[in-house]
Amino acid sequence: MRIQAPRGTEDLLPSQSHKWQHLEREFFALTRLYGYREIRTPMFEDIELFKRTSGETSDIVSKEMYDFYDKGERHICLRPEGTAPVMRAAIEHGLLNQGTTLRMSYAIPFFRYGRPQKGRLRQAHQFGLEVIGSPSPAADAEIIEIVASYYERIRIGKVQVMINSIGRAECRAKYREVVLNHFGAYLLDLGEDERDKAQKNPLRLLDSKDPKAAELKASVPPIVNYLEDEAKVNFETLQSLLTEADINFRLAPDIVRGLDYYTDTVFEVVSDRLGAQSSLCGGGRYDGLIRELGGPPTPSVGVGMGIERAILVLESLEVQFPEAKAIVYVVQATDDAGLACRTLARTLRNQGLETHLDLDGKKMAAQLKQADRVGARFAAIIGTDELASNAVTFRELETSSQETIPINQLGQRVKERL
RNA sequence: GCGGGUAUAGCUCAGGGGUUAGAGCGCCUCUCUGUGGAAGAGGAGGCCGCGGGUUCGAGACCCGCUAUCCGCCCCA
Incomplete structure (x- = not known):
């Protein structure tokens, strides 16, 4: 099994x-x-x-x-x-x-x-x-x-x-007697559980759900009278x-x-x-x-x-809990961008931003799909084009709007958009 | 510890003695060689909870076990 x-x-x-x-x-x-x-x-x-x-x-x-x-x-x-x-x-x-x-x-x-x-x-x-x-x-x-x-x-x-x-102690001893006397002869009509309680701890008769006990307990004077x-x-x-x-x-x-x-x-x-x-x-x-x-x-x-x-x-109550949302997914668009992507991810993390990176050499479309799935807000895309100009394509996933910006401005841009 | 219900794909659930066990959602691939969600096509995925029994034949019927849910007890 x-x-x-x-x-x-x-x-x-x-x-x-x-x-x-x-x-x-x-x-x-x-x-x-x-x-x-x-x-x-x-x-x-x-x-x-x-x-x-x-x-x-x-x-x-x-x-x-x-x-x-x-x-x-x-x-x-x-x-x-x-x-x-x-x-x-x-x-x-x-x-x-x-x-x-x-x-x-x-x-x-x-x-x-x-x-x-x-x-x-x-x-x-x-x-x-x-x-x-x-x-x-x-x-x-x-x-x-x-x-x-x-x-x-x-x-x-x-x-x-x-x-x-x-x-x-004094109050409870007194009150035990009160409860036992109150239930008195009726105890025999109650279930085994209730009789057991009467034995061990009569006070517990008071939180019983047994209908008869509930009826009886309604008329017991409250314990606070005996404090x-x-x-x-x-x-x-x-x-x-x-x-x-x-x-x-x-x-x-x-x-x-x-x-x-x-x-x-x-x-x-x-x-x-x-x-x-x-x-x-x-x-x-x-x-x-x-x-x-x-x-x-x-x-x-x-x-x-x-x-x-x-x-x-x-x-x-369907109360919403604050959820830790992934923030940036770094997408490697072309084979030559591996180092740049890893470096960028490190930089972002050093700035306190949660950053995800594909580990398995997935295709670009699949990486974006992953980004979507982990709930990332942004994708940071680097391929041959960006590499040439030290840039990164900054994409907001929900709106699909994107722009290409200098790579060293990315962290700040992300923080502005949070 | 007591009583009752339930157990089939990752999830929600159909199938109630007869060949190769189904659906929706999800997952994978492709349509789409630098762009996720939508659509279409294809595909993977099941000790039918476990063990025993009845039967020519059991996912289905019976018994036991385990887990889970509901109630009791009790409490958080």
């Missing part, structure tokens, strides 16, 4: 890579303005890292880890998310407690062993941001503001951010900061998120253009995570934004 890409992985082809490059450029340019610096961590980690942070009963850990044993019998996991590795690195390299708030950005592949479908891959990619060391809701607001402004900047448009607060005083104040402050920043947000009592490490603020942005995998990005605060990993208690907040999903939305 012919070897194909592993299940749930994708090749990024040359015709598509400009889209990714564009999104990456915009992401790092924008976040740099807020003081974020890129961090790169390994693609795989000791599996314990994720077991400790995401929670043994979370879906990611219990069934979606892409793990294996290496030749040294180490239990390795391809990272299923971005936050825990960054925190591990921050602790390991002593980035904490240096008297400043740490802001880090990253663009990474991550891996989850699930059943692929549109917008869900085994190897997917995300942009991530982490603000480490600030307990303030201003940090939450900053992250959300960046996310909203990023989606606007890449022309997904003005998005609505769904926010919620799930408080801390600790401080959590409550923070959540209110966050809302007023978002209002002040003109962010379009909505309270979403049913977003609870699948990872154990979240505290207080959780949020996500969804799109109706993504089918079942509707989440464009998700994030929240994780004040306990660093201590869980053996670091000093360090309140932090972060977000992960799906790259494939952003591109799916942009494609469905």
Whole structure:
């Protein structure tokens, strides 16, 4: 059988890579303005890292880890998310407690062993941001503001951010009981999945799509009614900061998120253009995570934004991506012009112009065809005639207009016409 | 991990037991010996996803596998 890409992985082809490059450029340019610096961590980690942070009963850990044993019998996991590795690195390299708030950005592949479908891959990619060391809701607001402004900047448009607060341990313990009591006897009517959730993490009953559960959850009092005083104040402050920043947000009592490490603020942005995998990005605060990993208690907040999903939305909106267009195609019209053509191509490249040259001794017509095909704007033609007068025929492909000019004026002429 | 659909040329897709498997687009050559796109003519290109089975005969029917799509679970 012919070897194909592993299940749930994708090749990024040359015709598509400009889209990714564009999104990456915009992401790092924008976040740099807020003081974020890129961090790169390994693609795989000791599996314990994720077991400790995401929670043994979370879906990611219990069934979606892409793990294996290496030749040294180490239990390795391809990272299923971005936050825990960054925190591990921050602790390991002593980035904490240096008297400043740490802001880090990253663009990474991550891996989850699930059943692929549109917008869900085994190897997917995300942009991530982490603000480490600030307990303030201003940090939450900053992250959300960046996310909203990023989606606007890449022309997904003005998005609505769904926010919620799930408080801390005390609040959640109380709220677990509230949810369980509320569902109470009806639990028996629900499906196996829902009963399983009730066992492991009752909060997750709230994002169930089961019709009966949906009916029941509508009448559960929202978790924000049970927040600790401080959590409550923070959540209110966050809302007023978002209002002040003109962010379009909505309270979403049913977003609870699948990872154990979240505290207080959780949020996500969804799109109706993504089918079942509707989440464009998700994030929240994780004040306990660093201590869980053996670091000093360090309140932090972060977000992960799906790259494939952003591109799916942009494609469905038919947004045009800036495309790297070939600029000049140097055409060798006669056999004696080889040296002149190669020299000209070098000169143009030294002037910063993308320049293509036929490698295979194709006929002139075929070279022009190539020029057309690679999307060149101009052809620069040299043959015996031009050679004699140190000239070049400068042709604009779209209009078919051409003129013969001194060869040393070509670079400037091209730049004038761009 | 569960349920359902799909798999034929580079791409989009027809063909539903019977000789040498088709179309459109794309590609190559020529008409056109220093000029791309248009038109015409010619041409190349298929383990019909993989493996097994039924049959005189399988691209077609059956089973398994793999991949992909849709939904569930879950999430980016």
